[in-house]
Amino acid sequence: MIDLLFVTGTDTDVGKSIVTAGIVRALRRRGIDAVPMKPVQTGVRRFAESDPALACRAAGWDPPEDELDWVMPYMFEDACSPHLAAERAGREIDLDLICDSLGRLLKAHQVVIVEGAGGLLVPLNRKSTFDSLISTCEAPTLVVADNRLGMINHTLLTLAELESLELPIAGVVVNNRTPCPVSDEYIRRENVKAVQHYNDQDFPLLELPNIANISPDALEFWTLLDAEFDKLINRTLLGDS
Numbered sequence: 001m002i003d004l005l006f007v008t009g010t011d012t013d014v015g016k017s018i019v020t021a022g023i024v025r026a027l028r029r030r031g032i033d034a035v036p037m038k039p040v041q042t043g044v045r046r047f048a049e050s051d052p053a054l055a056c057r058a059a060g061w062d063p064p065e066d067e068l069d070w071v072m073p074y075m076f077e078d079a080c081s082p083h084l085a086a087e088r089a090g091r092e093i094d095l096d097l098i099c100d101s102l103g104r105l106l107k108a109h110q111v112v113i114v115e116g117a118g119g120l121l122v123p124l125n126r127k128s129t130f131d132s133l134i135s136t137c138e139a140p141t142l143v144v145a146d147n148r149l150g151m152i153n154h155t156l157l158t159l160a161e162l163e164s165l166e167l168p169i170a171g172v173v174v175n176n177r178t179p180c181p182v183s184d185e186y187i188r189r190e191n192v193k194a195v196q197h198y199n200d201q202d203f204p205l206l207e208l209p210n211i212a213n214i215s216p217d218a219l220e221f222w223t224l225l226d227a228e229f230d231k232l233i234n235r236t237l238l239g240d241s
Contacts (some may be wrong), residue, residue, distance in 0.1 A: 010154035015175035021055035043079030083123035171204035
């Protein structure tokens with residue numbers, strides 16, 4: 001079983017938080033001590049508003065007070081790129097601090113699912129982008145893409161960057177975040193086919209359905225997705241076919 005997985009996006013607002021929460025939830029439903037981590041969260045004032053807090057609620061895990069800084073080492077109020085949010089707060093993001101927090105989580109728990117901010121090349125500081133952190137850990141990465149026009153290019157570029165860094169690709173999650181007009185359904189179908197066709201690696205690809213008018217804090221939401229996330233962890237973390 002893989003003990004560390006990074007979740008990155010092809011862009012911001014593609015559904016990384018839902019995917020991270022779904023994976024943590026699926027693992028904990030199997031009795032595996034999995035926890036989320038978000039190295040840098042912007043646009044929030046307290047932990048309860050954050051992306052890892054969503055994952056904790058979905059998975060039914062109440063993090064101990066002394067682990068909150070490990071789960072989310074950096075939090076900034078400004079909703080912008082991590083490096084800019086840190087600068088506006090008079091701070092600089094330290095990758096060593098993030099790695100130390102990650103190491104502590106790995107010692108305390110079986111599996112850590114790390115959610116990035118935006119995409120691979122989002123700056124953490126003036127020297128390092130998010131892929132620098134992934135390269136340091138040499139961990140498999142799951143790519144989340146929103147199924148919309150432009151998704152093919154964004155996804156293939158992200159996969160190409162991971163390949164150039166010689167980092168293992170855990171898979172791709174195609175997320176249908178918004179309702180799609182019937183007239184555009186052919187675009188979404190082709191997006192999935194094209195990503196499979198133009199990338200020659202044999203990685204898992206999972207497509208999540210659009211779920212309208214249900215909050216991720218509602219049990220009904222996860223009931224509709226639990227089976228899909230079970231499939232995902234079987235192929236990406238547990239090594240099953």
